[in-house]
Amino acid sequence: MDLSVRLRYAEPVMTMPFDALNDVSDEALLIAFGNGDAASARALTMRLTPKVLGYAARMLRDRAEAEDVAQEAMLRLWKIAPDWRQGEAKVTTWLYRVVTNLCTDRLRKARGTGLDEIAEPEDERPSQEAVLMQRQRLDALETALASLPDRQREAVVLRHIEGLGNPEIAEILEISVEAVESLTARGKRALAKALASQRKILGFEDDGS
Amino acid sequence: MTDRDNKRMNELTDQALDALFSEARAETAMPSADLMARIMADAEAEIAASAAAERARIESLRPQPQRHPLIAAMVAALGGWRTVAGLATAGVAGLGIGLGAPAAVTSLALDGYGGSYSIGGYSAGSDGSVVLSAETRSDMTSSGYVLDAFVPSFYDLAAEG
Structure with missing residues (x-):
């Protein structure tokens, strides 16, 4: 599975003519x-963009909205570039914070208009059972994530899916590292509970003891 | 892994959850070419905007020449600042020549003023209008004043005050 991940990333990247800037x-x-x-x-x-979009998509569960957020976040990056103060924050940290705030705003607005209903995945391909199964598992995860409180979801996604360290998450969410640890722990437990009922779908029924 | 069975009935194991997380991590949405193009367009617009702002800033910092339009028009009519500089040089040179007045001009003016004259001096005058003939001696006195009116010398100015 790891290999397929890398290939998915590598394919479009390798065709891009910015090899010279890879080390910068x-x-x-x-x-x-x-x-x-x-x-x-x-x-x-x-x-x-892939990072920003991926994170936004996970938070919003809506591709079009996530693309809007990604564009907006990148636009803010372009705008701040001339005034960027060197060494103050990592660019990715800054971006994650912007995306988090943009997503929070959108989710609040969406909640106001009762758009909490989650659309079914459109790209179901019954021919590929494995793909479908994976899709279902990820949907279950996303649904469970969406049921978490905002802060917990943000912390869990940043920690476990984006793979960031606690200090960086603390900087993104502008809270203490202890608070991040508490949020991720609580979030993870809540996720485990929410997913317990769907273990069959998840295909973890006969997972090792 | 060490969880008791009845607990595992209610919660997903950490292991299963981690597997799920890594699966989710793997499924990273690749941005569409359209999105990339939009973002790049934003970036380029930003470059253009900031370049324009920078130009405007530099322009506003540069001291604006406060020139009267009439003077500017005159300078332009004369053929630009180079011509004006040339004219100024010529003017200063003329003033210098006037101050260090040649003896011929000076003596001519003094002679005319004093009423005595020499024919050679008049005929040597560069100004054609005041060249006098030797025969019309009776007109000499008046023409001396005429000459003085035409060529007010430095000495006249000094004598007047």
Whole structure:
């Protein structure tokens, strides 16, 4: 499974002509962009958009909304570039914070208009049973995630799916590291509970003892 | 793994949850080409906007020349600042020549003023209008004043005050 992940990432990236900028840090690219360098913007777009979109999609569970948020977050990045203060925060940390806030705003608005109903996945392909099974599992996870309180969901997604460290999450959510630990622990337990009823769907029924 | 069975009935194991997380991590949404294009367009617009803002800022910092439009028009009519500089040089040179007045001009003016004259001096005058003929001696006195009116010398100005 890990290999397929890497391939999915690698395929589009390898065709992009920004190999020369692969070793340059996000921050250096951002500063170069702030000085009017379009090549840096391209490299940053390639590098950061998948992260931003993935996180937004997980928080919002809506592809179109997530794309809007991703574009908005990147636009804010472009706008802040000339005033970027070096060494103050990681670019990704800053972006995750922006996306978190944008998503929170959208979720609040959506809740107001009663859009909590979750759409079924559209791309069901019964021919590929494995794909369908995986889709179902991930849907179950997403549904369970959506049932968590905002802060817990943010912490769990950042920690366990985005794979960030607790200090960085603390910076993104602007809370203490202890608070992050507490949020992720509570969130994870709540998830485990919410998913327990769907173990059959999840295919973990006969998972090792 | 060490969970008791009845507990595991109610909760998913950490292991299962972690597996699920890694599966979710694997399924990263690849941004569409359209989204990438939109983001790049935003970036390019931002570059253009900030470049324009920078130009405007530099422009506003540069001291604006406070020139009267009439003076500007005159300078333009004369053929630009180079011509004006040339004219100024010529003017200053003329002033210098006037101050260090050649003896011929000075003596001519003094002679005319004093009423005594020499024919050679008049005929050597560069101004054609005041060249006098030797025969019309009776007109000499008046023409001396005429000459003085035409060429007010430095000495006249000094004598007047």
